[in-house]
Structure formats: structure tokens, C-alpha cells
Amino acid sequence: AQxxxxxxxxxxxxxxxxxxxxxxxxxxxxxxxxxxxxxxxQGLQLLxxxxxxxxxxxxxxxxxxxxxxxxxxxxxxxxxxxxxxxAEYFCAVSDNTDKLIFGTGTRLQVFP
Amino acid sequence: EADIYQTPxxxxxxxxxxxxxxxxxxxGHDKMYWYQQDPGMELHLIxxxxxxxxxEKGDLSSESTVSRIRTEHFPxxxxxxxxxxxxxYLCASSTGSRRTGELFFGEGSRLTxx
Numbered sequence: 644a645q646x647x648x649x650x651x652x653x654x655x656x657x658x659x660x661x662x663x664x665x666x667x668x669x670x671x672x673x674x675x676x677x678x679x680x681x682x683x684x685q686g687l688q689l690l691x692x693x694x695x696x697x698x699x700x701x702x703x704x705x706x707x708x709x710x711x712x713x714x715x716x717x718x719x720x721x722x723x724x725x726x727x728x729x730a731e732y733f734c735a736v737s738d739n740t741d742k743l744i745f746g747t748g749t750r751l752q753v754f755p
Numbered sequence: 756e757a758d759i760y761q762t763p764x765x766x767x768x769x770x771x772x773x774x775x776x777x778x779x780x781x782x783g784h785d786k787m788y789w790y791q792q793d794p795g796m797e798l799h800l801i802x803x804x805x806x807x808x809x810x811e812k813g814d815l816s817s818e819s820t821v822s823r824i825r826t827e828h829f830p831x832x833x834x835x836x837x838x839x840x841x842x843x844y845l846c847a848s849s850t851g852s853r854r855t856g857e858l859f860f861g862e863g864s865r866l867t868x869x
Contacts, residue, residue: 652795675854686759686845686860687798694855733798737854742814745798 645670647736649746657754658726664719664749666708666734676717677735678708681748687733693717704728729753758782761846761861768836769869776831776864778846787829788858790845791815798845804829836868 648667656662668674675694679687691702698710708719717734734746759780768774780787789802800813804823818840819833829848833840846861 647797679858684862686761686862687847687858688860689857692857739854741852741854743800743854743858747795747797 647746784848
């Protein structure tokens with residue numbers, strides 16, 4: 644059965660610093676991978692997704708993620724964060740069973 | 756900009772009351788979903804629908820029920836609310852399968868049962 648692990652429940656960072664939010668998955672078959680963002684009092688919004696092709700995926704708001712099959716990871720990165728990036732970030736994985744499994748989320752807090 | 760709407764955004768009710776959470780989308784999506792979200796926990800799928808008159812239970816057992824009489828409308832009902840039903844409920848829709856498609860989420864309905 645597939646699962647998703649987001650190792651950090653909270654990540655505090657100062658504005659303009661780089662950030663990496665970690666995501667590891669377990670699955671015995673090919674997977675599709677997603678990052679969603681949830682701003683305060685809002686629904687989730689797709690940030691980026693990996694379906695196939697280049698392992699480096701670029702998303703909205705300057706975020707990118709790299710699919711690493713050997714390490715079963717899909718870490719999210721941004722070279723310089725802004726106050727407005729403060730939000731909850733969810734990693735998700737799906738396989739050929741048409742199930743989409745979400746992680747527990749990482750709260751990114753950006754300080755001035 | 757979201758084209759999927761949930762009402763009410765916040766609801767506080769007493770035990771035993773019947774409640775309906777509304778979800779409507781204007782994108783013409785066939786597929787609609789209800790997720791339950793609790794702090795520090797992963798989102799759990801509780802119901803989904805792939806079209807009119809089609810509803811299925813999700814991965815997490817729930818005492819709620821849903822209906823899909825119109826493409827754009829996917830309400831969730833609790834016949835008798837209990838404190839254990841306190842949670843945030845997120846509605847979503849998509850065009851493709853969950854496997855590859857982008858899910859569009861509403862802003863959520865936060866339910867508190869006293």
C-alpha cells in the first residue's frame with residue numbers, strides 16, 4: 644500500500660531565505676506525485692505535479708520539486724521565500740489504483 | 756480563482772441536529788469529492804462521485820451521506836451530528852482521474868458539534 648511521509652510538521656524560516664519541505668513516499672509501483680498549498684482559511688491549491696519526464700518540476704510562485712526515484716522522495720524547494728508563502732503544504736501520491744494519498748502537511752512559517 | 760463553493764464556512768451546532776454541507780461547482784466537472792481534514796492529520800476521502808446519480812464511499816468510513824442529483828451540486832448530510840463529527844470538510848472536483856488530474860478545492864466547511 645502506498646503512503647506519504649512529511650517529516651517536518653513545522654518549518655520556520657526568515658524571509659528571503661531558501662527552504663526545503665521534505666516528502667517521502669512508499670509504493671511498489673509507478674507513482675504520480677503532487678504538492679498542494681493551503682493558505683489560511685482557504686482550500687487546497689495545486690502547486691505542482693510530477694507525472695513523467697523531467698524529474699525537476701517547476702510550479703507556481705517560484706516553487707520547484709525534484710522526483711528522486713532511488714530515494715523515493717519528492718522534496719519541495721524555493722530559493723527565496725516571501726511572507727506570503729506562509730501556508731500549509733501537502734504532499735500527495737497516487738498510483739494505478741486511482742487513489743490519491745495525502746501526507747499530514749508541513750506548516751511553513753515565514754518571519755520578517 | 757475558485758469556482759467551487761462551500762456553505763456554510765463555519766457551523767456550530769448541538770448534538771443530535773441534522774446538518775447539510777453544501778458544495779457547488781461551476782466548472783462542469785463530472786468528478787466530485789468530500790475530504791475530511793483534522794489538524795496534523797492527512798486528508799481523508801470520505802465520499803466521491805463520478806457523475807449524476809453516482810456516489811461511492813471513500814477510504815475513511817463516515818456516518819455522513821451524499822447525493823448527486825445535479826452535476827454541479829454535491830451536498831453532504833449528517834442525520835444526527837455528534838461531537839466526533841467535529842472537523843473540517845473539504846469539497847473538491849476534477850475533470851480527470853484522481854491519479855493524474857488536478858483537484859480543485861473549495862474553502863472548506865468547519866463543523867463544531869457541541
